Amino acid sequence: MKKYLRIFWLFVRTGLIKDLSFRFSFFTSILGSFIYVVLHFFTVFVLFNKIKLPGWGKYELLLLFGIFLILIYSTFFIFWRGLIRMIRNIRDGKFDYYLILPVDSQFIVSIMGGGVHNFIAILAGIFCVGWALLHLSISFLFLKIILALFFLILALLDFYSFGLFLLCLNFKYGYLEEILFVVFSLEDFMQFPLDIYKALPSYILFFILPISLLTSLPSSILLNPQLPLVTMMSFTLISCLFIYSIRRFYFHSLRSYSSGS
């Protein structure tokens, strides 16, 4: 574990050095992240300024928005560079280089450190959550924060695993770079409260529910007076099974990888 944390830190450090070597690019990348935060903020708050959703006031929405930012930008920070390089390495035949390294190959291909700009967006998310919590009277706050954090980490691993699952198609079908954009487009489902989808037919809800729960569960833990125990337990169980199955699927998909190098 210690070895893996050290490798991760090394990636983050080298990423930071690289980012800071090109000052203007560093500035534009911060601008790029900032503009995405603005896009999501704009979508949620302009919409809910016009349309009122019962039970979702300004601070409840801000809390959900903060959790959404933390989840999405943590995924970008930890996994984006690794996953995007994974696709290119499979295509270029450089993937075998990672397979012969004396570390877990899933770890090394997924984690290559993230940009500082993503970390700044995570801080913006933490600020939104903190600001909302200050204005909402919540009992047993400390316990709820710990629980929400646990489910946020689980959601992060779920989201990453889903991305990895689709990315494994690259082993069999060649170059599918856009698959990662499909995964990250799904984030749009997470920026709205789960209640907004409740009127939809159950066959549509069946697909939206797992995605929306990634942000809705941590926020409902913080917002609801009573903990949603059944949802929490089933989410934990299903997530663990899902993450494990995707790991097995990744190693299974490696059999389809062929390199020309």
Added chain:
Amino acid sequence: MALNFNELMSYRLRLVFMVISQFISPLVMILVFTSLNLTSQYPTGQQNLISYYIFTSLIYLFTNSNIDDYLVLLIQEGGLATYLLKPMSFWQVALTRDLSIRIFKLFLGLPLIILAIFLTSTNLTFSLSNLPYLLFTLIISYALTFFFSFSVGLLAIWIEEIWGLQNLKNVSIIILSGVVLPSQIFPATLQNILIYTPFPYLINWSIRLGFTGSITKEFLIASIWTLIFYLIARFTWTKCIKKYSAFGVS
């Protein structure tokens, strides 16, 4: 163009994901508006909003030029040099490449759009007399986004990591041209300012023609912006050629 079609066809599954990825955001908004009871809260009605997203998604596939991605790749990997040596205009190469991708995406997206129209029972009312307007607005919108993207892509000559600026371009287009939210939802002051900017004419102008109350005024503003963007692209290209350097064989 045929070469571009062949290149696109070599990764067919990739094309499917390329199209799907562009439908997810509008799909989310359609589902949100379907789920909400808007009749009392939104003046133009739920059905209008849904058809707005369906047709915006379709037009977005055609009008939203991503030539900047191709230019960035060529500049960063040194491939631009090979085109500069060939006895043809690089502008033509870029235009045919981008146009073939747009047409291809449009055809791939059509079944999804037809399915969406069928599932949401959207009314299709189209008069043949509107066809010239439709074609003309589509051409202007495409030209605007093409010149805009072309200028942004060329900045890769000066800037190592260009994706931040590309994000800025993409996000400002999808917010201000009404891809994410219809502009009727925006505050009135912003709506009035936007009329004089290029944004309402970039993507879905064809389905909003007459939104200012005067078609002549819209055509005038859109034509002026197209000319401005063309001159910017031309100027950036001239500067880029002087600055560009590449070595080795690509």
